[in-house]
Amino acid sequence: MSGLQDLLASRAALTPWLDALARDIFDQLHQKTRGEHGVTRASWGTGETIACDLLKARAQSLDLATRSDGIGNLYVELPGRDRSAPRWVSGSHLDAVPEGGNFDGAAGAVAALLAMSIFKKTGVMPARDVWAVGFRGEEASSWFTGLHNSHLGSRAALGILPDSELDTAIHRQSGLSFRQHLQQGGFAWPASGAAKNDLRPDTTHGFIELHIEQGPILETANIPVGVVTAIRGSLRARNGKVTGEYAHSGAVPHYLRKDAVFAAAEFARECEDFADGARDASEDIDVTFGEFTTNGDTHGLTKVAGELRFTIDVRSSSSMLLDRCGTEFQQIAKRISDKRGVAVTTGDFAKSDPAVMDPGLISALEANARELNIRTMALPSGAGHDAADVARCGIPTAMIFVRNANGSHNPDERMEISDFLQGVWVLAATLAR
């Protein structure tokens, strides 16, 4: 523990050096992968490989060993005091959406590398080995169409990427299968034997991913660092519909109408009320009707609407609450259908389970932040992350969010380096033990 105290004591002195190092790495990343609007780092494409090579070179300049697995994920290795103990792994993805921002993904891999550079600079040796990882293909949905569940790089590292996705994921630009695309890029995948599966519960003590927050919660609360409680699951209905009856708005009186708009409005209101009630009971839930539209081909100012289509996207950290929503929303639909003589149908719901972050790791992050005098708040992650797949494989997992003003997946991401460094210090303090 004295090593850790040395580490923490050096913080003020190291800050100018660390600040310059972080800026330099992010500037290089930006310069080498930017286009006319934002940065572009296609999954298994040029920009992603540039980012990989850049971090690898930085690691090597710190005398750190680097290695890639067959699918191209980058690993940087720092030995700890107990070489036989299960290791820490920390990092995030190196790809980005088309014309995206410089920080979504890359910040997590850079943070792990900076934590290692702090260990090197201070001469403090962490209690166990630490691996920094730069995953490929977390944004694969932006680059590959067809049947696949995205997060292709991390799932390969975890040994849970089915070979079938190599053939069913199709590159949006070239039309090649993912398998052909990998071959063309010189990647040896699928790998054989033990090399197939670098991230395993038996050899991994815990996984920590730092990521910019993609929403405005920290910005609004004026807090630099967040500790993620869970990566929310979702319950989605893509084909919701209210079917009423078109009618003359002047000649057909109220009591003979089957008005799709008023029925849909009541349905949306009651679903919103349900969510409000759950939040009042301190449950985590957000309900979104993203699409909500009468039929442009048949609606009109002087016609009672006979049809309205809608989508529902429910997000929650609670799998049970997602299930309850499905049941409850269908009951609301039935009640309104019966009352109004229309048909309100949600269609099938697709569910994605939440990934709960490890309570012990959450406590450790919060305790270390307190020790560093860094203000944090607990918050769920609405978007998906590699960390969700890691957690589902039984590896204790946590996420650090860094305040970010303008959302992600756009060129205007605005993470302050000073906020980022606070996240790096919380990470380093945690990896030290």
Added chain:
Amino acid sequence: MSGLQDLLASRAALTPWLDALARDIFDQLHQKTRGEHGVTRASWGTGETIACDLLKARAQSLDLATRSDGIGNLYVELPGRDRSAPRWVSGSHLDAVPEGGNFDGAAGAVAALLAMSIFKKTGVMPARDVWAVGFRGEEASSWFTGLHNSHLGSRAALGILPDSELDTAIHRQSGLSFRQHLQQGGFAWPASGAAKNDLRPDTTHGFIELHIEQGPILETANIPVGVVTAIRGSLRARNGKVTGEYAHSGAVPHYLRKDAVFAAAEFARECEDFADGARDASEDIDVTFGEFTTNGDTHGLTKVAGELRFTIDVRSSSSMLLDRCGTEFQQIAKRISDKRGVAVTTGDFAKSDPAVMDPGLISALEANARELNIRTMALPSGAGHDAADVARCGIPTAMIFVRNANGSHNPDERMEISDFLQGVWVLAATLAR
């Protein structure tokens, strides 16, 4: 009055003859103006002129004098006992929407002609002169685009058609102005002098228009004949909009959202509640949000909607209630905007005033129906009619609706001739006095 009793007493005996006559006229009309789907009688086009000529020939075969005004409206004249008393006028329009039904419009002109034929057949002379009228151009909105207020034929007969509309109404097919179209058809309009204005309050005792009901109220109530209380006015907003803020449906929590869909749903529900309340207080009102849609270019399953556009069409027989709706809906919009941090705006409302039917004439129609053992019900007219313009010019006006199963403006209009004849008898009994 003994003449009237003779008329009523002859009803049963005349029914087979009258039934055959009605069927014959409607069959001819249908045969001569039908196309592949439904009938087509363009305003100042071939089908409308065929209908005019057909009724004119029928009238002449009954020894009735016929006449046209410069714009082509048809008048049939039956002398009454007091030739100097203001006259009755009854009829409707002879044009129809493209691929429309056989009865919308024509039934009213045929009914007036049949009432006259009853007078002729029974030898009963009405107390005052009766004119049957076949208006042109009530459906002008279907045939002419540009700036005009439709009902072109009746407004010409009333002297309230501004010459400017002759140039600003543009024929949808030919692109000619209404003025050019009239010239090409050989119509002498604008007419000069007294001939310009055949329908005047000082020479008209009252105007009665029989029309098929365009909604399902009589059909649902199982009553053959309706007496119209008012032609409803409307209050319309074409450019309603809710402006919120697009946001990530997973990353942006409830309390930081400006959700256009939930705001719009609450707005629609509260407007519906207002209408329900007014109806509970026995007021006549229907509110329709015919278009209600998020933006198809920018909405999505995983995005909080930042925009929703809507239209409102309020119908009521009460001008004051229409005004109250405008005020109330804007207050609701403001309350929801303030509460939710979005902007709910209705845009400008366009108001069309209701036309109240003459209470004395309504009573007369109902009393005559009772005397004839014909069941009637009072109801408002949701759609516009020539009668609305007549009423606005200060001529006592009433409308008789005839039950019609399948709505109007389509080839499936289904008026039973037996229902129609009940309407004709109520009309004849009223015109007799």
